[in-house]
Amino acid sequence: xxxxxxxxxxxxxxxxxxxxxxxxxxxxxxxxxxxxxxxxxxxxxxxxxxxxxxxxxxxxxxxxxxxxxxxxxxxxxxxxxxxxxxxxxxxxxxxxxxxxxxxxxxxxxxxxxxxxxxxxxxxxxxxxxxxxxxxxxxxxxxxxxxxxxxxxxxxxxxxxxxxxxxxxxxxxxxxxxxxxxxxxxxxxxxxxxxxxxxxxxxxxxxxxxxxxxxxxxxxxxxxxxxxxxxxxxxxxxxxxxxxxxxxxxxxxxxxxxxxxxxxxxxxxxxxxxxxxxxxxxxxxxxxxxxxxxxxxxxxxxxxxxxxxxxxxxxxxxxxxxxxxxxxxxxxxxxxxxxxxxxxxxxxxxxxxxxxxxxxxxxxxxxxxxxxxxxxxxxxxx
Amino acid sequence: xxxxxxxxxxxxxxxxxxxxxxxxxxxxxxxxxxxxxxxxxxxxxxxxxxxxxxxxxxxxxxxxxxxxxxxxxxxxxxxxxxxxxxxxxxxxxxxxxxxxxxxxxxxxxxxxxxxxxxxxxxxxxxxxxxxxxxxxxxxxxxxxxxxxxxxxxxxxxxxxxxxxxxxxxxxxxxxxxxxxxxxxxxxxxxxxxxxxxxxxxxxxxxxxxxxxxxxxxxxxxxxxxxxxxxxxxxxxxxxxxxxxxxxxxxxxxxxxxxxxxxxxxxxxxxxxxxxxxxxxxxxxxxxxxxxxxxxx
Numbered sequence: 001x002x003x004x005x006x007x008x009x010x011x012x013x014x015x016x017x018x019x020x021x022x023x024x025x026x027x028x029x030x031x032x033x034x035x036x037x038x039x040x041x042x043x044x045x046x047x048x049x050x051x052x053x054x055x056x057x058x059x060x061x062x063x064x065x066x067x068x069x070x071x072x073x074x075x076x077x078x079x080x081x082x083x084x085x086x087x088x089x090x091x092x093x094x095x096x097x098x099x100x101x102x103x104x105x106x107x108x109x110x111x112x113x114x115x116x117x118x119x120x121x122x123x124x125x126x127x128x129x130x131x132x133x134x135x136x137x138x139x140x141x142x143x144x145x146x147x148x149x150x151x152x153x154x155x156x157x158x159x160x161x162x163x164x165x166x167x168x169x170x171x172x173x174x175x176x177x178x179x180x181x182x183x184x185x186x187x188x189x190x191x192x193x194x195x196x197x198x199x200x201x202x203x204x205x206x207x208x209x210x211x212x213x214x215x216x217x218x219x220x221x222x223x224x225x226x227x228x229x230x231x232x233x234x235x236x237x238x239x240x241x242x243x244x245x246x247x248x249x250x251x252x253x254x255x256x257x258x259x260x261x262x263x264x265x266x267x268x269x270x271x272x273x274x275x276x277x278x279x280x281x282x283x284x285x286x287x288x289x290x291x292x293x294x295x296x297x298x299x300x301x302x303x304x305x306x307x308x309x310x311x312x313x314x315x316x317x318x319x320x321x322x323x324x325x326x327x328x329x330x331x332x333x334x335x336x337x338x339x340x341x342x343x344x345x346x347x348x349x350x351x352x353x354x355x356x357x358x359x360x361x362x363x364x365x366x367x368x369x370x371x372x373x374x375x376x377x378x379x380x381x
Numbered sequence: 382x383x384x385x386x387x388x389x390x391x392x393x394x395x396x397x398x399x400x401x402x403x404x405x406x407x408x409x410x411x412x413x414x415x416x417x418x419x420x421x422x423x424x425x426x427x428x429x430x431x432x433x434x435x436x437x438x439x440x441x442x443x444x445x446x447x448x449x450x451x452x453x454x455x456x457x458x459x460x461x462x463x464x465x466x467x468x469x470x471x472x473x474x475x476x477x478x479x480x481x482x483x484x485x486x487x488x489x490x491x492x493x494x495x496x497x498x499x500x501x502x503x504x505x506x507x508x509x510x511x512x513x514x515x516x517x518x519x520x521x522x523x524x525x526x527x528x529x530x531x532x533x534x535x536x537x538x539x540x541x542x543x544x545x546x547x548x549x550x551x552x553x554x555x556x557x558x559x560x561x562x563x564x565x566x567x568x569x570x571x572x573x574x575x576x577x578x579x580x581x582x583x584x585x586x587x588x589x590x591x592x593x594x595x596x597x598x599x600x601x602x603x604x605x606x607x608x609x610x611x612x613x614x615x616x617x618x619x620x621x622x623x624x625x626x627x628x629x630x631x632x633x634x635x636x637x638x639x640x641x642x643x644x645x646x647x648x649x650x651x652x653x654x655x656x657x658x659x660x661x662x663x664x665x666x667x668x669x670x671x672x673x674x675x676x677x
Contacts, residue, residue: 002605003651005580011644025638029627031646056500075644 004077007322008370011073012037012051014063014088022147023069023085023205033057035097035365039072039084042359042375043198043332044186046107046179049084052099060098065090066144070102071205074362074370078325083362085203087144105201105208108144109179112137119172124164125189126155126212130182130199134210137178148201151209156189156197158288165189165285189214192286192303194380196333196356203327217333217379219354223324224337225374230323236340236351239312244277245269247305251281251297263301268309279304306381313378315355324372326360333358335379354379384427385463387507387514391546392483392492396424396463404507404514419538421466422480427506428460429519429553457551459504459521461544465530473538477530484523484544493522498625504546505556516556517676521546552579555674562669566662570602573657575650577674582625582649586669590617594661596641599668601648603655608643612664615639624648 011031018024030051039049049070053060065088072084086104115136120129131153137145155164165188173181182199189197196217202209225231245268251261264274281300289299315338330336335354342350359375386407389396397407398417405412465480467473482488493502503518524545531541555577563571575581585599593612599622600607608622610629620631627645629637637645650672659668 003580003603005649009644009647011646016638026640027635027637029637029645031644032625032627073644075647 002077004075006366006369007076008364009075010034010037010364010370011075013071013073014059015069015071017067017069018147020146021067021142021144022208023071027068028059028062030059033059036363037072038361038363040359040361041084041104041332044183045359046110047084047086047104048089048107049086049102049104050099051102052097054097055093055095057098063088063091063100070100074326076322076325079328081325081327082203082205083326085205085208104203105145105148106179109137109182110177111144112140112178114173114176114178114181116175117172118174120167121169121171123167123171124155125167125185126153126164126214128155129167130185130212133178133181137210145201145210147208149207149209151202151211153210153212154214156186156195156214156286157193158286159193160288163288186212188283188285190286190380191283192300195286196380198331198333216331217335217356218330219335220330221337222328222330222334223319224339225317225319226339228341229339230320231317232320233318234340235316237312237314238351239314240272242308242312243268243272244275244308245272245305246274246276247279247301247308248276249279249281249297249301249304251301252294254292254294261298261301263298263305265305265309277308279308310378310381313351313353313355313376315351315376317374317376319372319374321369321371324374326362326372330357332360336376338376383509384506385424386509389424389427389504389506391504392489392502394422394480394483396422396461398422404516419466419468420472420476422476422542423463423466424461424506425463426460427462429457430460457519457521457548458524459519459546459548461528461542461546463542465540465542467538470538473536473540477532477540480530480542480544481527484526484528484546486523486526489523498550501548501550503556504548517553518556519546519548519553520550521548523547552581553676554581555676558671558673560669560671562667563657563659566659566665566668568658568660571657571659573650573655573670573672575652575655575672575674577676578652579675579677580649580651581672581675582623582646583670583672584624585622585648586667586671587620587622587665588618588667588669589615589620589664590666591664592616593665594663596661597663597665598660599648600658600660601650601655602658603653604647604649604651606643606647606649608645608648609641610639611641612639617664622648 012034013026014028015023016025016027033053035052037051041047068088074083086102089101089103092099123129158165186197186199195215198216199212227234246264248260248262250258253259281297284296287296287299290296335356338355340351342348355376356379357374357376361373364370388400388402398421399414400407401412401414465476467476493500501520501522504521505518507514507516524547528542528544561573565571595611595613596609597612598609618631622629
């Protein structure tokens, strides 16, 4: 049996820059000096971390922004895991203490710029756009991510789950930062489908790896969130205001010209009465059911209706201490059972379904332990 | 708390100096040093009650379940009460002002700069115990700035005082540092004791005579924690793993990069006997655990 000082113990390591600016040798262990630390990771977005040292700590002056790497290990009875990895970004120096703000490697895609008028006409999103763009990331002289390994890059698939999604004939880029580009491409890659396209730079002590997954999301029972139960607090916004159940859009007619075309959902109308909206079909990505554009537009509108009648269910969970072990057998993008008792109606469910975990944040102090927050939303159906 | 029955020290001040500092029974007049019966800072009571500024255990039980997850406490206030006993009125005044200096934050700050741990000083005291008198200390700093000394008319040569110290580390430590050189560096069991009742952070000194092993391993089988260092490319010298500060250095040079696995802060010693096993000790001539017993 292991004797532990705390149920959850963090270890904060500072690594010197190594080859290509990647994490090199371990130089400092900040664990006993750190007043607190926070970290956050999000699916398809950048992550951040922070920690504070007292101004008098001899380790303060030995930490270099944009050079040194921060590794946050989380030790719990379940396992010990590197939960966050990135670089020290900046310092906020005050009379009493110094707050260090850190960025994960994915965030550094914001400091990586695409070419000017780089065209990708009729290209697959994974192997023909993101793959060459990632090669350009690595080819950047003295780039901040030169040390990251190129991993698996898959092509997002259309609703038939066979045909790779492609751009149109005029698709290109004009000097965008690549985090925005990759985020937008991932959104395009899952548009009008139930797939969950994920790009990531893995958290790995030796070989952080860039991947693009065409569909990474699993219903898991690794943990289930209950209130009352193992949640000490939560915030739930079902999002009824976002519901529209009667959509109309201008579409092309097969014979030429255009017409107003509408779709509605009887069940939602019966529940909420008719809530109309006029929409613009922004993308035909993911639709491969017909070669005729008008039919594709109709399918796109039908797909929009499925989204617009589904409650977004924005859910923030604050589980009790030790209930959730981050990334122990699960990933961001996975779905977990969430059950909430209806307010004012005991033994009745307000919510009882799988929600997708899209972000996680944590704060830890030696005295008070760890507080986790999971940010969730309804999964695509 | 029986500190009032023994001598105690804070910086230059010696409290209860009239008691022979041998842990003997002060109720026996034979153990009184008559030279100080009229020249002393008596310590009539000593109260080390913790002040739980950061004790969130009740809140945690409410918020996070039925069981407290950790037992921790906040700072410790040390309350000293006694009398200044002097031979003359002038001596009484000198002792009063010496006490002001001893508890002055500015004077303490300068005096403690080079201490280990830094910026605090030891308040050494003794307590009675069936097993024998225990010499203990708190690492503290002045609490209220100056002691309150009650000078008054017709006081004679005696003045009561109230002084206060703050220990941000609430543990009481043994005054004596224990040092244990492991006898078995070939994979056998060694016993390293922590006579206190709380975990303590040792400094582990590893003496290398030449290049060591790539996976030099120290395992505490009592706590279940292990740390591994790569000493393969190192030369002769003394490496110190300071568990309390999570540093690993050789003659002041940072060598934390040699860590292969394990975490420095986990290498604490549990209360009682700890079984330590060292393996792959190529060219390691000694491994020594230096620590002070820690008490709640």
